[in-house]
Amino acid sequence: MATIKDVAKEAGVGVGTVSRALSGNGCVSDDAKSRIDAAVKKLDFVPNQSARNLKTQSSAAVAISVPTVKHPFFAKIIYCVEDCLSKSGYRLIVVNSQDEKSKEIKILEMIRQARVDGIIFITHHAHEYIDGNMPIVSVDRHLGNGVPFVTSNNYDASRKAVEYLIERGATKIGCICGSTKVESEVSMRYKAYCDVMEERGLERYLEVADFKHGEEMDVTDRYFKKYPDVDGLFVGSDMLANAAYHSAMLLGKNVPRDLQIVGFDGVMDEWCPHPKLTTVTQNIEAIAEAAVTVLFKRIRGEKCENKTVIDAALKIGETTR
Amino acid sequence: MATIKDVAKEAGVGVGTVSRALSGNGCVSDDAKSRIDAAVKKLDFVPNQSARNLKTQSSAAVAISVPTVKHPFFAKIIYCVEDCLSKSGYRLIVVNSQDEKSKEIKILEMIRQARVDGIIFITHHAHEYIDGNMPIVSVDRHLGNGVPFVTSNNYDASRKAVEYLIERGATKIGCICGSTKVESEVSMRYKAYCDVMEERGLERYLEVADFKHGEEMDVTDRYFKKYPDVDGLFVGSDMLANAAYHSAMLLGKNVPRDLQIVGFDGVMDEWCPHPKLTTVTQNIEAIAEAAVTVLFKRIRGEKCENKTVIDAALKIGETTR
């Protein structure tokens, strides 16, 4: 495999000139440049990234840690982040933490091993010793210690969702959300529900459920047993909303006639063509882009906003009237 | 940040000894070892992976290229591959080719830049200049030139699926499959259907559709318009089978009473809790594990089997009687 030295010899110049020509840092005469290009082509030269990394103390790679890729929301985040990074010549290393703290700690190690320049960290755990000085950004979670994060405007969007149910004539409005172990913007979703209910003097039918991926329909079945006659339901995620739809249908409820459902995320439509949920659609492309932008700032050591909010919009589907 | 040199000085030994102690190659006295351990701890030393990579000409990283992570099958493959690799201390770089050949070519470049030790390549395109000497393995695709690949026993499993429909009383049995641009094991799915139909002297209602992710229901709607009275349907993927289910239901067909459906993949249940498809379940954990095993052999330059077949089993759900 040819090295920069071979190219230099072939082109009849010094290695420094080749390096400058290839990296674009510093000036090189057109004459030298064209001879170098020819030599590169002739020798089929490709710069060795490891050597570059060692010298520049960076890796042109970013890691993302998610509980599991096997979840539509995370899959889409990863898709968008990768798309964004590849445009800047960066690579994305994906790690499934499987919600295990020990695996997440390994990921944190990667920063120190110079295997990655930064980390996008989506976790349910608290990590004491990470702080805002490290090249880390989170999504939807407060990792604390000044770690910047990107999130949708969960509270406002959720209020709109609940108010929409009222507007469409629902009178007994319930809410199901997943619980979160760390302080998360996601909890704003049921907070908004509670606030709206309180303001309107309406009774609450709230369930904050602790469940695993795959147990969604158990949760919704249980909910309908407990509150059989709600006619409006705001659900904290589309996976759960989809489960609620099927639970309700199997119980003989007609959606949206007997029960209207509004979800949150806007990711299910890619996987399940039916039903088309009325749902708060997060702008995941924008979230990913913002996360990458903030992360790059952190990598360069620049100051950056601690919290970035991306607008989410209510999208009307077939589960409301 | 401490280097191996600092550790050596602190421990009062040479750098070679430290290197041997840390990597485990070569013998080190217990005395030296304990002093080195202490120094490592005191200095909070972490070996620099870039330097290691440069020296060893490897990266302890593998890349996987898929059309999109936003597909349950690929998401699960990635999940399993990552799990497998992380146990061997390897990292996984994920690339969405978005079905674009140009992006795939970039990925191939990564190998040469020594950024990755190997590639798991899942593509719809032909790449002329890759061959069995490169550390590449594919899934379900014949990349040709001796590139090894891992696949389910598509043909046999599909035959069983079609025969199961017959067994359950279906008489007008149709089949919908996605088309593939390269020679792919996936085409065995409709080949099996055709063979069974032929052997039994039954008429075929086959549609090999060329469509994009997201257009599934267009395909199935069209299919039912063309063949309104099939009462058994073998579908080449779960995404499509799910779409067929919803298409049929919206047309007033009762599944499984009027129409029985068998899918292929076994991945939808994680994303959509309903309906529980009767489907040929691929053993993706085993596929991923085999792909990694074969890839490691290729990386070490060992000979390996060109084709690895993993058993897929028919799983009975609620879309057959």
Added chain:
DNA sequence: CTGTTAGCGCCTTCAG
């Protein structure tokens, strides 16, 4: 068993 040494391939001053 151990210290020393010579690079891995590249980038980046530094004189010219």
Added chain:
DNA sequence: CTGAAGGCGCTAACAG
């Protein structure tokens, strides 16, 4: 604008 030279941090071969 350019060539030469000195590392980046680590491993592996070598002579003790």
